Amino acid sequence: MLSEGQIKEFDTNGFLKGGVVLGEDEVETLREELEKVMDGRSVKRPVLNRNMRESESKLYDNMKMSVDEKVVQVVNIWMASDAFYRHACHSVITEEIAQLCRTDTLRIWHDQVQYKPPLSGGPTGWHQDHPLWPIIQPAELVSAWVALDDAVIENGCMWMVPGSHKWGNQMKNMATTPEFKPYAKDPGQLPEGAAVEAVPFEIKKGQVGYHHCLTWHGSPHNRSTMKRRAIAVHYMPGYTRYEPAGGHVMNDYVEVGPGDILAGEHFPVVYRKV
Numbered sequence: 001m002l003s004e005g006q007i008k009e010f011d012t013n014g015f016l017k018g019g020v021v022l023g024e025d026e027v028e029t030l031r032e033e034l035e036k037v038m039d040g041r042s043v044k045r046p047v048l049n050r051n052m053r054e055s056e057s058k059l060y061d062n063m064k065m066s067v068d069e070k071v072v073q074v075v076n077i078w079m080a081s082d083a084f085y086r087h088a089c090h091s092v093i094t095e096e097i098a099q100l101c102r103t104d105t106l107r108i109w110h111d112q113v114q115y116k117p118p119l120s121g122g123p124t125g126w127h128q129d130h131p132l133w134p135i136i137q138p139a140e141l142v143s144a145w146v147a148l149d150d151a152v153i154e155n156g157c158m159w160m161v162p163g164s165h166k167w168g169n170q171m172k173n174m175a176t177t178p179e180f181k182p183y184a185k186d187p188g189q190l191p192e193g194a195a196v197e198a199v200p201f202e203i204k205k206g207q208v209g210y211h212h213c214l215t216w217h218g219s220p221h222n223r224s225t226m227k228r229r230a231i232a233v234h235y236m237p238g239y240t241r242y243e244p245a246g247g248h249v250m251n252d253y254v255e256v257g258p259g260d261i262l263a264g265e266h267f268p269v270v271y272r273k274v
């Protein structure tokens with residue numbers, strides 16, 4: 001349960017560090033399950049299991065990766081692994097997300113592992129999540145990002161731009177320097193006084209970090225000898241609607257019509273306030 005002070009901090013910054021929500025054994029179980037799914041040894045399959053390097057340029061035209069770099073992305077590992085489904089239902093995480101969203105019902109929009117291997121882990125370009133999800137409205141989702149290794153500057157932890165969740169859709173205005181510093185191509189499109197100043201978002205193994213779906217964020221290379229594994233679950237408030245306006249990998253799993261609440265077996269309810 002988050003305090004009022006923590007909720008206020010989230011509302012101000014668009015991100016918040018939560019507590020340690022997984023013990024050593026739970027982290028170990030998820031790491032083993034992840035290995036199985038990434039190797040294609042699971043009976044059930046996720047929606048995606050790929051090297052983001054191959055599709056990165058389509059997603060983020062502001063950040064290119066070199067050919068030797070790798071970010072393994074697994075989408076909807078909860079469909080392939082019961083342990084990851086249980087993780088998505090985590091009672092502390094879902095209760096805290098419901099507080100941040102001010103909702104009484106939560107569904108999984110989708111989940112996502114990003115694994116940056118030692119030495120060759122590539123960057124995840126600066127982005128906002130909601131513009132990359134052009135089939136759902138409104139932009140009021142919150143994600144829970146749980147580290148399966150200590151995520152620190154050296155191994156490519158996420159960086160966040162405080163306050164940027166209040167700037168609207170800036171995806172086309174976002175750019176990066178070669179040193180991974182974000183900036184606005186046209187500062188005139190930002191609200192008056194907005195400062196693009198990124199801060200590192202280091203998260204300990206088993207700890208959760210929350211971010212709003214409009215917060216500018218990204219994560220640089222992993223050139224350390226440490227792995228950087230993490231599971232993000234993107235949660236949607238119960239009132240989130242299917243509003244198709246572009247492509248998305250989850251579109252094939254939608255069973256409702258435009259304008260309807262995005263419900264269905266691939267978007268399960270994981271929290272209901274009693």
Ligand SMILES: O=C(O)CCC(=O)C(=O)O
Nearest residue numbers: 114124129145158219232
């Ligand atoms: O894991 C990362 O470095 C990026 C994850 C991300 O962009 C997200 O969870 O929204």
